[in-house]
Amino acid sequence: QCPHPQPIDQVADWFKSEVLPISNSAAFNAQTLIKHTRNASSIRLSLRPVITLTDDTRAEHMDAGICITHSSLADGVACLPSLIIMGVMKGGTGELGSWLTMHPYLKRFNRHTMEGVCENPEAQFFNKINQRGFESGWRKYALLGFEMDSFANVSHVYTFEKTPDIISMDAARVARMHSLLPSVRLIASLRDPAARAYSHFQHNCREGRILVGNPGTKFADRVIVNERRDPRTVQRVNDFLKAIGATREDFSKPTGSCTSKQFETALLTRLDGTRGTRISHNESMAFAILERGFYAEQLDVITQYYPRDQIHLNLYEAMSKDMVSHINDIQTWLGLPFFDYSPLTRINARGYTSLQAVKSKTDSKPYESLGDDVYQLLVEMYLPSMRDLARYVDKSLLRKHWPIN
Numbered sequence: 001q002c003p004h005p006q007p008i009d010q011v012a013d014w015f016k017s018e019v020l021p022i023s024n025s026a027a028f029n030a031q032t033l034i035k036h037t038r039n040a041s042s043i044r045l046s047l048r049p050v051i052t053l054t055d056d057t058r059a060e061h062m063d064a065g066i067c068i069t070h071s072s073l074a075d076g077v078a079c080l081p082s083l084i085i086m087g088v089m090k091g092g093t094g095e096l097g098s099w100l101t102m103h104p105y106l107k108r109f110n111r112h113t114m115e116g117v118c119e120n121p122e123a124q125f126f127n128k129i130n131q132r133g134f135e136s137g138w139r140k141y142a143l144l145g146f147e148m149d150s151f152a153n154v155s156h157v158y159t160f161e162k163t164p165d166i167i168s169m170d171a172a173r174v175a176r177m178h179s180l181l182p183s184v185r186l187i188a189s190l191r192d193p194a195a196r197a198y199s200h201f202q203h204n205c206r207e208g209r210i211l212v213g214n215p216g217t218k219f220a221d222r223v224i225v226n227e228r229r230d231p232r233t234v235q236r237v238n239d240f241l242k243a244i245g246a247t248r249e250d251f252s253k254p255t256g257s258c259t260s261k262q263f264e265t266a267l268l269t270r271l272d273g274t275r276g277t278r279i280s281h282n283e284s285m286a287f288a289i290l291e292r293g294f295y296a297e298q299l300d301v302i303t304q305y306y307p308r309d310q311i312h313l314n315l316y317e318a319m320s321k322d323m324v325s326h327i328n329d330i331q332t333w334l335g336l337p338f339f340d341y342s343p344l345t346r347i348n349a350r351g352y353t354s355l356q357a358v359k360s361k362t363d364s365k366p367y368e369s370l371g372d373d374v375y376q377l378l379v380e381m382y383l384p385s386m387r388d389l390a391r392y393v394d395k396s397l398l399r400k401h402w403p404i405n
């Protein structure tokens, strides 16, 4: 396991739980127990079960915050996550994850690299796994990613992970996650979908997933969004190349960041090679980026399984203006002992608040601003969904930060 950045001097007595060892997991149902022992959530359990895993232990016996032991852990213990940062991609989830990692009572999903360096990668479990993989994989997810620093920490440390793809999972995947973690708390940081889409486009550009036509050729003003994590894209990109009579060799990766104009081209280019004047989400070359921005529809799937009071929604724009008070709201919502982040903060060269000694994505050079015309095209497409989000987020907050009237 990786050591915690902020060890606790003295654990708050009111927060401590008693450990409940369970050796016969098949005869035990954690989900029933949690209902009776949680005070606020799967965080701060009065009795914290530590289950010895056997071949009979199934996902349905588990729940958020439950700890497990197994021969593969020697005398160690791992605890299932009580909290997941579920999205949205490019909503400041990395920053949120860094801040929560500093909380002395929280421990983040971690892994050692081959060189023995400790990392906090995204778990990427529930979004990737199918039913067969889930049945064998949930143990690995728990045992490898959430091992505790010491057995003594079971009384007061809770684990969490960040996987921004979770908010856009289909119902089957959400159902699978729910079967293992019905009490888990979910956090989403929602960003103006138009700005989110552009940030996602720039992200893909840095990752080599945006291809532009080679200069001096008839494809010079063409742009391909090659979102390789989306299996539907491969076929669509091939169809597009065929429609315009090009091959992959006619395209290359840009050397720096992409331009707003290139984004506009990707948005307006239809997969049949023609160019529209308005954005049609399904037909757009950028469809895989665009579909991440329909938050109300995504939350409709999540809330089929998770009650609204297990979900914390904040707006990225509000959060980035006042990181400290946002993180304090989250601490309160989780029912954690208060941790004062103020002494750990710094204001970076671009005016963003981040953590000392932790690299922030806002430390890097900004990309070209999004042109007003492109922004308006995106807003026009997203407006009905943005308005619909008022079913989940206070309308006046949405109006204050997003272009909704």
Ligand SMILES: Nc1ncnc2c1ncn2[C@@H]1O[C@H](COP(=O)(O)OS(=O)(=O)O)[C@@H](OP(=O)(O)O)[C@H]1O
Binding pocket: 088, 089, 090, 091, 092, 093, 094, 095, 164, 199, 200, 202, 203, 320, 323, 352, 353, 354, 360, 361, 362
């Ligand atoms: N402290 C702070 N304040 C304001 N904004 C911040 C902060 N930290 C990160 N960011 C911005 O968040 C964007 C990255 O979001 P994610 O970390 O969710 O990206 S990812 O999904 O994990 O790839 C990314 O946005 P863009 O720069 O627009 O791409 C970051 O700059």
